[in-house]
Amino acid sequence: xxxxxxxxxxxxxxxxxxxxxxxxxxxxxxxxxxxxxxxxxxxxxxxxxxxxxxxxxxxxxxxxxxxxxxxxxxxxxxxxxxxxxxxxxxxxxxxxxxxxxxxxxxxxxxxxxxxxxxxxxxxxxxxxxxxxxxxxxxxxxxxxxxxxxxxxxxxxxxxxxxxxxxxxxxxxxxxxx
Numbered sequence: 001x002x003x004x005x006x007x008x009x010x011x012x013x014x015x016x017x018x019x020x021x022x023x024x025x026x027x028x029x030x031x032x033x034x035x036x037x038x039x040x041x042x043x044x045x046x047x048x049x050x051x052x053x054x055x056x057x058x059x060x061x062x063x064x065x066x067x068x069x070x071x072x073x074x075x076x077x078x079x080x081x082x083x084x085x086x087x088x089x090x091x092x093x094x095x096x097x098x099x100x101x102x103x104x105x106x107x108x109x110x111x112x113x114x115x116x117x118x119x120x121x122x123x124x125x126x127x128x129x130x131x132x133x134x135x136x137x138x139x140x141x142x143x144x145x146x147x148x149x150x151x152x153x154x155x156x157x158x159x160x161x162x163x164x165x166x167x168x169x170x171x172x173x174x175x176x177x
Contacts, residue, residue, distance in 0.1 A: 006158065048110075089144050104122060112165070
C-alpha cells in the first residue's frame with residue numbers, strides 16, 4: 001500500500017484492519033479485563049500485568065509501584081469516565097525509584113483501555129512517527145494534553161476525522177517503519 005501523502009481515511013482503516021486481523025485478540029482480552037475488573041487491589045494488579053504482558057510496560061519491577069500510584073489517585077474511576085485528560089499525567093507522575101523512569105506510555109495505555117475515544121496511546125514509535133510528520137514540539141512525549149493536541153492536529157491536517165484513535169495509532173505505527 002502506498003503511504004504517500006495525502007493520507008486517506010481508507011488507508012488508515014485498511015492498515016488498522018490488517019493490524020486487527022493479526023493482533024486484535026490481544027486488545028479484546030485487555031478490553032474485557034478493563035470492563036470487568038476494578039481499579040483496586042488484585043483486579044488493578046491484573047490489569048497492570050496484562051498491559052505488561054501484551055505491551056511491555058511498565059518494567060516488571062514497576063508494576064507494584066504503578067498499581068499503588070493508581071490506587072491512590074482520588075476519584076480515578078469518575079475522572080476516567082468523565083474524560084479528565086490530567087489523569088494520564090497523574091498516573092505517570094510517579095517515578096520508578098531504581099531508574100527514575102516515568103510511566104507515560106503505560107499511563108496512556110491504561111487510560112485508553114478505559115476510554116479509547118478520549119485517550120490516544122503514546123509510545124516511542126508514535127513519537128517517532130509524529131516527529132517524522134514534522135511535529136516540532138518535542139515536549140509532547142511528557143505531557144498528555146500536549147500529546148493529544150498533536151494527535152488531534154495530525155488528524156485534522158490530514159482530514160482523518162472519521163478515524164478512531166486506535167486506527168490512528170495503528171497507522172502511525174506503520175508510517176514510523
